[in-house]
Amino acid sequence: MSLLADLLGEQALDPGYAAAAARRGNRPPPRRGGMLLVLVLTGVLIAVAAEQVRRSEPVAQQQRSRLIEEVRDRTAATDELQRRLDRLRAETERLRAAALARSDAGRRVREELRRAGEAAAAVPVAGEGLVVTLDDARPPAGEEELGPGAAGLVYDQDLQLLVNGLWAAGAVAVGINGLRLTSTTAIRAAGEAILVDYRPLTPPYRVTALGDRDRLHAAFTGSAAARRLHVIEKRFAIRFEVRRADEVRLPGAGSLRLRHAGEPHGKEVPE
Amino acid sequence: MIALLGLVLGVALGLMLQPDVPLWLQPYLPIAIVAALDAMLGGVRARLEGVFDEKVFVVSFLSNTVIAALIVFLGDQLGVGSQLSTGVVVVLGIRIFSNAAAIRRKLFRA
Numbered sequence: 001m002s003l004l005a006d007l008l009g010e011q012a013l014d015p016g017y018a019a020a021a022a023r024r025g026n027r028p029p030p031r032r033g034g035m036l037l038v039l040v041l042t043g044v045l046i047a048v049a050a051e052q053v054r055r056s057e058p059v060a061q062q063q064r065s066r067l068i069e070e071v072r073d074r075t076a077a078t079d080e081l082q083r084r085l086d087r088l089r090a091e092t093e094r095l096r097a098a099a100l101a102r103s104d105a106g107r108r109v110r111e112e113l114r115r116a117g118e119a120a121a122a123v124p125v126a127g128e129g130l131v132v133t134l135d136d137a138r139p140p141a142g143e144e145e146l147g148p149g150a151a152g153l154v155y156d157q158d159l160q161l162l163v164n165g166l167w168a169a170g171a172v173a174v175g176i177n178g179l180r181l182t183s184t185t186a187i188r189a190a191g192e193a194i195l196v197d198y199r200p201l202t203p204p205y206r207v208t209a210l211g212d213r214d215r216l217h218a219a220f221t222g223s224a225a226a227r228r229l230h231v232i233e234k235r236f237a238i239r240f241e242v243r244r245a246d247e248v249r250l251p252g253a254g255s256l257r258l259r260h261a262g263e264p265h266g267k268e269v270p271e
Numbered sequence: 272m273i274a275l276l277g278l279v280l281g282v283a284l285g286l287m288l289q290p291d292v293p294l295w296l297q298p299y300l301p302i303a304i305v306a307a308l309d310a311m312l313g314g315v316r317a318r319l320e321g322v323f324d325e326k327v328f329v330v331s332f333l334s335n336t337v338i339a340a341l342i343v344f345l346g347d348q349l350g351v352g353s354q355l356s357t358g359v360v361v362v363l364g365i366r367i368f369s370n371a372a373a374i375r376r377k378l379f380r381a
Contacts, residue, residue, distance in 0.1 A: 016331060017313070021322035034329040035314070036277040042307045042332075043281015049300045051285065052292055 118172065121182040121253040125173045128213045129248045130220065132162060134229075135204035137237035152236050154205060156189040158229065159196075162207055163187065165225025169216050171209035175250040177201050182253045197253075204239070213244045298347065299340040302359055306339035307332060309363045312370040319377040339363065 100106035100113075117123045137152025163181065166174055174181045176196050181187075185197050193200040209216060220226055221242065233240040292300065310332035317323040339359050346355030 016327040017317040017320075017322045017324055020324035020327045024324070034325045036273060038329055038332045039274050039277030039311070040281040040284065042304075042311060043278045043283075044285040045281075045300070045304050045307055047282045047285025048290060048292060049304055051289055052297060052300060 121173060121180045124249065124251050125210055126247065126249040127210050128244075128246055129171070129208060129210040130166070130213055130216050131243045131245045131248065132166070132207045132209070132220075133204050133239065133241045133243070134158060134162060134207070135239040137239070152238055153192075154194070154203060154238055156187050156194045158232060158238070159194060159205055159207070160187050161225050161228055165220060165223050165229075166207065166209040166216070168225070169209070169211075169219035169223060171211045171216060173210040173250050175208045177206055178251065180250050180253040185253070208245075208248050208250060210248060210250060213246075217242065217244055298352070298356075299343055302339045302343050302356055303336040305360055305363045305367075306335040309366050309370070310335045312367055312374065316370045316373045316377070319374060335363075 096113075097110065100110040114123075118125060134154050136154055137150075159176065163174055163176070176187075179185075179196050179199065179201075181196070187194065187196050189195065190200075194205070195201070209220075226242075229240050232238050310328070313331060314323060314328045317328070342359055343352060343356045346352040
């Protein structure tokens with residue numbers, strides 16, 4: 001505590017000078033080059049340290065750009081692998097179709113496979129359908145965008161409601177902003193972003209539903225989901241629009257996993 | 272006057288020569304500078320109080336920098352290097368401020 005006591009007592013913190021002065025008495029202190037030397041040393045120290053800091057900056061920069069480079073390389077490699085996977089999948093598809101086309105049973109299986117593939121969102125589909133657009137409310141005048149937690153934001157529940165309403169209305173395939181939904185695709189929120197299949201979406205949210213467009217439209221506009229969305233539209237100024245489309249396209253779902261496999265009962269397993 | 276000249280000369284020398292600091296010495300450089308600043312302000316204060324002594328100044332400078340670096344080195348070896356450097360900086364910082372306050376009182380009577 002002596003340091004604090006010294007501080008509070010306003011005393012000299014280095015008693016060495018006082019002691020030396022007392023020893024010396026009234027004689028003038030001797031002068032040598034020591035002080036100059038020390039000050040030169042201090043100056044060198046400061047300059048070197050400053051130089052060191054300045055010099056280590058480019059090193060950090062270099063490491064950063066090296067990391068960025070590596071990230072780009074890896075991303076490119078992943079893209080290449082994805083392309084290869086797509087090619088191989090197409091090849092397998094073609095070979096399977098050719099193999100199944102040889103017999104009647106094969107053709108039946110192929111038809112079954114096609115229907116199953118459509119239902120599982122494994123293959124791209126095209127046809128007429130509905131396009132429903134949900135978007136955040138327009139920001140108040142003078143502001144760039146709605147802040148987090150604002151009242152006019154579209155939430156993941158709204159999208160879930162809409163998608164479930166479309167399935168219930170008889171849609172055969174549904175996609176959001178070009179992402180195909182399977183029966184197990186998650187629509188959830190992380191922070192401010194809405195994730196579909198764990199990929200973040202940006203508004204406007206364009207939900208495409210494939211099916212007989214008139215029947216879909218009639219079934220959807222009368223549904224509870226549409227009524228809820230209209231209420232939200234009125235109360236929070238969220239933009240909600242339903243449009244019939246002649247030709248919509250949806251890609252196959254990105255992440256399909258084999259979850260269940262079994263042998264056919266009482267039948268010979270084809271070689 | 273001669274002191275200021277020495278400082279400027281030192282900075283110029285350091286910038287001109289640009290000596291390569293070995294890697295193991297680099298963590299002790301900032302601490303040594305803080306210690307040197309403390310010794311310098313102590314010297315200025317002693318000068319203003321009329322008790323300046325060159326020997327005390329030189330010895331306090333050398334011992335300050337060496338001990339500060341040594342403490343940090345010891346801390347590095349023990350695995351508490353950053354904590355000990357914080358301690359050194361706090362203690363020296365207190366001394367620097369109190370010396371600066373004394374200098375201010377002497378110079379401006381405020």
